[in-house]
Amino acid sequence: MRIFNKESLQLISLFELTTGVAPIDCLVKDRVYFVVDKKDIGLVLAKGGMKLKTLETHINKQAIIFPYMKTKEEFIKKVISENVKMKDSENSLKLFINKQDGRKVKRDKEAIKSFLERLYNVKEVLFRW
Numbered sequence: 293m294r295i296f297n298k299e300s301l302q303l304i305s306l307f308e309l310t311t312g313v314a315p316i317d318c319l320v321k322d323r324v325y326f327v328v329d330k331k332d333i334g335l336v337l338a339k340g341g342m343k344l345k346t347l348e349t350h351i352n353k354q355a356i357i358f359p360y361m362k363t364k365e366e367f368i369k370k371v372i373s374e375n376v377k378m379k380d381s382e383n384s385l386k387l388f389i390n391k392q393d394g395r396k397v398k399r400d401k402e403a404i405k406s407f408l409e410r411l412y413n414v415k416e417v418l419f420r421w
Contacts, residue, residue, distance in 0.1 A: 294410045303351060310347040311336045316360045317410060323354040325403040327411065330359035330370075356400065364412035371404060372397055384416035394421040 300318045307326055308314045313335050317327040336357055348355050361367040368376055377388040389397055408414040
C-alpha cells in the first residue's frame, strides 16, 4: 500500500508540472525517486533531459526515474540488470546480484526495495551479492 506524505505529494505535483507526466510513485531519500510508466520515460527525458534538470534545480536534489513494469520480474531486470537471478518464495524475494551490478544497486537498494513492496506487494526483499 502506498501512503504519500505532504512532501511526496508536492514533489509528484512538481514532477507533473515540470515534465508533463504523472508519476505512479515517489520516494524521498537523499535523492528523489520517481516511478513512471515505461511508455512515458521518453517524455520525461526529452529535450536532452532538460525537463529533469529543471526539476532537480527546483527540488535541489538528484531525481532518479524508474520505469513501471507489469511484473516485479520485469521491473527488477529493467532497474537493476538482466543478469539478476531471483528466488521468489511465499514470504520473500531474494535477488542474487553479481559484483558489477552490485555497485550500481547499493546506492539505490532501499528505493528498489520500497518500490517492490509498494507497487508489487513483495513483503520482504533480500539482496545477495
